[in-house]
Amino acid sequence: MKRDTAESKERILEAAEAVFAETGFDGARVDEIAKRAGVNKALIYYYFDSKDAILDALFEELIKKGRQVQNRTLADFPDVRQDDIFRQVFDGFVDFALQNRRLIKVALAESMKADPKHAILLKMGEQIIDTEIENIKQAYESRGGVFPYERRDLLVTEFFTGVLPIFNFAAFYDEWMAYYSMSEAELKAYFFDAFKSTHLASHLSRYK
């Protein structure tokens, strides 16, 4: 009873992402994933070693996508001196976060667990911020200046006031709209203003 061949694996990943996001990883049932994917439960174990392995596969994909988005963004906006550059860069991240908000939810929840093997968000954050730092540093140096900030300072600043707010925005996007009966447009507009007047302002004042 084969389907559009080899697409089953994709359907499983898609279904798993949805179920994980809705119930959390531990709350997710493999049965439910199978049902949503429209496949036999055993087929899931044909493609993946375990429930954990499904999440690993999803996270790997997420990290890859994140890297791609960042690389593309850096290529598109090589000069960070213009005032509106940051805004565009962050727009890119917000779109990425929204598109992947289901997995970001799971990543947030899992990363708060005690076992450090779950620390995916810290790893992703580190990668994103280090790349960003490297880029800004090069901009400084290409102008003959010296990058005047410490990595550890920037990691904290960028993670807690840059990366996390965007990820949280994505993670609570749907719940927020449901809770406040707010439209996507309204929510996005408010958030962009908020982010601009906080994180972006800080960026512009810092990196001149």
Place this chain on the structure above:
Amino acid sequence: MKRDTAESKERILEAAEAVFAETGFDGARVDEIAKRAGVNKALIYYYFDSKDAILDALFEELIKKGRQVQNRTLADFPDVRQDDIFRQVFDGFVDFALQNRRLIKVALAESMKADPKHAILLKMGEQIIDTEIENIKQAYESRGGVFPYERRDLLVTEFFTGVLPIFNFAAFYDEWMAYYSMSEAELKAYFFDAFKSTHLASHLSRYK
């Protein structure tokens, strides 16, 4: 295995909070809670109707504490015109968040689930922000002015760039220190600077 009697309930709550924080609510085992509390598993069901009820009790306490902190803060700093008032107010919130970071972790994770009955963080955020808004509004009006902001705008702004960063800071506090071998003092210092230059700056520019 009897202790100072009746303190068992407290021990159960304490143990549950720890276990929930380490493994997430769904990942937590009642057996483990009993073991850590040093009580028989059945005793947990003598005091609580269900595993859910334990979390409910913890959340209720958290909300109560949150309200107290906010009330105390508002009482201590009735006049928000001074530049450093906000800083003190947020210091209060950060301390509160850190002290309750185990439950905040759980609240964050649970609030991202699809079922709206888990939306505790949205409720808490709404309460905190509405109270804050009310306070600022009164300050305006006591000076004969008119509060010029919309509630929905402020809810978004305060939630995603005020409440959530602080809660996330608390939630990732331990993991961050472990991941980056960073001391509490260093992490706190960086975070306060970051928060000051983002959220606080925005506040000061907005509410004159």
Place this chain on the structure above:
Amino acid sequence: MKRDTAESKERILEAAEAVFAETGFDGARVDEIAKRAGVNKALIYYYFDSKDAILDALFEELIKKGRQVQNRTLADFPDVRQDDIFRQVFDGFVDFALQNRRLIKVALAESMKADPKHAILLKMGEQIIDTEIENIKQAYESRGGVFPYERRDLLVTEFFTGVLPIFNFAAFYDEWMAYYSMSEAELKAYFFDAFKSTHLASHLSRYK
């Protein structure tokens, strides 16, 4: 719905022994054990960590019983010079083997598996034979003689022509009676004759 208290564990072990013997360990179903023991399946896991652990417990008991039988036998028949002593000793072993034939079946089957952790029969055999050797050696020495046999030789001889035939006799006891419609008495009589004219004869000719 408690029963005659704490007897459940015993019933589980008893049922497991029966099921393991009938179907082999891998063929045994925990459900079937629970059904036969008249207990809830989960109770099995209350007392034992796993299906494996049940077998371990049974084997441990078997080894303990084996040691007891051997010690008692050696106490009863300290002087091995009499012709009929060996017969009595072996009678003791045959009774022990028959009484524990269900577990001996499992031990035989498991001991043939590749993974050395299953080698229970080799361990039991070694223990039995070493004790026996030690006993015979002391008899020699108490008479001022020297025990003239090598351990490795005796291990092979005793294991393959002493221990194993008796264990096999026990293991195939029921199947044999069913297959040949033979009575217990007839089977035992033939086997005792056979054993006497083989292993016992060898013993008597060897240890003078």
Place this chain on the structure above:
Amino acid sequence: MKRDTAESKERILEAAEAVFAETGFDGARVDEIAKRAGVNKALIYYYFDSKDAILDALFEELIKKGRQVQNRTLADFPDVRQDDIFRQVFDGFVDFALQNRRLIKVALAESMKADPKHAILLKMGEQIIDTEIENIKQAYESRGGVFPYERRDLLVTEFFTGVLPIFNFAAFYDEWMAYYSMSEAELKAYFFDAFKSTHLASHLSRYK
């Protein structure tokens, strides 16, 4: 992954024999057999109806080989009066047993199960011993004598002190060498001595 075509079936049987011996029939996985045979799992079901059918095929082959060995032996040693004839006959059986020790393991384990359909060893034993009896009887009669033993007596004697020790020797051959770090030569030498001084001695004393 095609090989010299049609040899696949042979490879499957070979792999199955190995896996059955290592893990027992119930512990064996068809996947593992396929992997070891280097064929697709479905191909196994092209050649065999079921996992059971593979074992049946192997057992059938074993029984055929057993018959051949016995017939050849009887042809080679028609006159059983010579003292060393039995020794040669048993040597033949030991070689046969060692060469087929993997299947003998499985036969032993399966034959101890409750369901009589597994009683292959009893069937094999009966065939071997009846043939042997028939042969000895003819020797008696050709000399004008009368064969003075009962079939049921001989069945028990030969099975438990003849056939089974040899089969067990084969079944535990590898495990024994591993357990005691004993060489093949040493083990064989000890066993032959042991067998000679027990079963063979009995034979020689009985059939004059």
Place this chain on the structure above:
DNA sequence: CATGAATGAGTCTTCATTCAT
């Protein structure tokens, strides 16, 4: 002949919850 994909029916194990004392 051969294979990758698919599946129904288990199979062990877990877990929140309850009960008798």
Place this chain on the structure above:
DNA sequence: GATGAATGAAGACTCATTCAT
């Protein structure tokens, strides 16, 4: 209050077997 024992209802994972190509 407190506990050891007990249980129903899942839960993750397995496995022999089949199917389409």
